[in-house]
Amino acid sequence: MTIRNCELAYDDAGPDGPVPFVWGHGLSSSMASEDEFPLVDTSVLRSARRVVRYDARGHGRSGDLESSDDGRWDRLALDQVELIDALGLDRVAVGGASMGTATALHSAALLGDRLAGLVLVIPPTAWETRQEQARMYETMAAIVETKGVEPLIAGSASIAPPDPFVADTATFKARRAESLRATDPTRLAAVFRGATGADFPPEDAVAAIAVPTLILAWSGDPGHPVSTADRLADVMPNTEVSIASTMDELATWTSRVDGFLADL
Incomplete structure (x- = not known):
């Protein structure tokens, strides 16, 4: 679908009825990447509601960024x-991981x-902490x-993964390396520069968001x-927060999101 002069690849599945849910992936990720390693399993969510996912501009099967802005x-x-x-959606819940969280805000x-509700997963650096990450x-x-x-892969080899993955650091690093190698370098550089x-x-605009908001974060990750x-x-004013420090805690995220959306 052409959106603001860019072809966006998207997926729209699940039954009509409850509030539809629109999900955005993280920086340098895509629908395909999330299918392989979902922080929140949208295939479970769409058994009860309409779920829309898409590859953000510059990512996956969508068109390129025309400029870093x-x-x-x-x-x-x-x-x-x-x-x-x-897509003709009226009242919706919106959420995403990292970049998807920021987009939703x-x-x-x-x-x-x-807007019926927000699901904010692994919120990234922001406000006072953003400048260093931007550099x-x-x-x-x-x-x-x-x-x-x-060189990015080699440089990240010494960086510890987020706490839920510490027990299987090798798999986490292998998955990160595979993701970087699978992305066209020109597109990867463009989305990094966009970030x-x-x-x-x-902050005052965020404070004005009064809808129910579920925040899911993990520990041990300076970028999030x-x-x-x-x-x-x-x-x-209306948030529920859960912090995952183990894989067992991370594994509850899909059911938490499912229950949260069911209550909207």
Whole structure:
């Protein structure tokens, strides 16, 4: 489907009835990547409701970023809301992982009273903590442009995974390396550079989001710190927060999201 002059690949499945759920993936991920390793299993969610997923601009089977600004989270929210409109959805719940969380927060203001709820999974760095992460993404983009992905893979080998994956570090690192190698380097550099200019909406705008909000974070990940989840919970008036530090806790996320959506 053509959305804001970009072909967006999307998947729309599940029965009509309850509030539809629109899900956005993380930076450098895609629908296909999430099918292989879902933090939240949308195949379970769509047994009870309509679930819309899509490859964000510059990712997966969707079209390229025309400029780095198109990779900013507020721009990606414009794509998301136009897709929601094009599919004829009225009242919706919106969520996502990392970049998908940030996109959902920007979409909230655009959707207004049409927003029924939010699911924010592994919220990334934001506000005061964003600048350092943005510099890192600029460095990563430059490395990929000049040397390819192998230096990134080698450089990340010494970085511990998020706490739920510590018991199987080798598998986590192998999966991360496979994902980087599977992505076209030009596109990968472009989305990294797009992320350098991205941030959450202003804090007062986030504080105005009053819909029920489920926040799922994990510990041990500087790129998705628990502090962001805590800050969102402090700022937003209607939140439920759960922090996963083990694989068993992570495994509850799908059922938590399913139950949360059922109550909207």
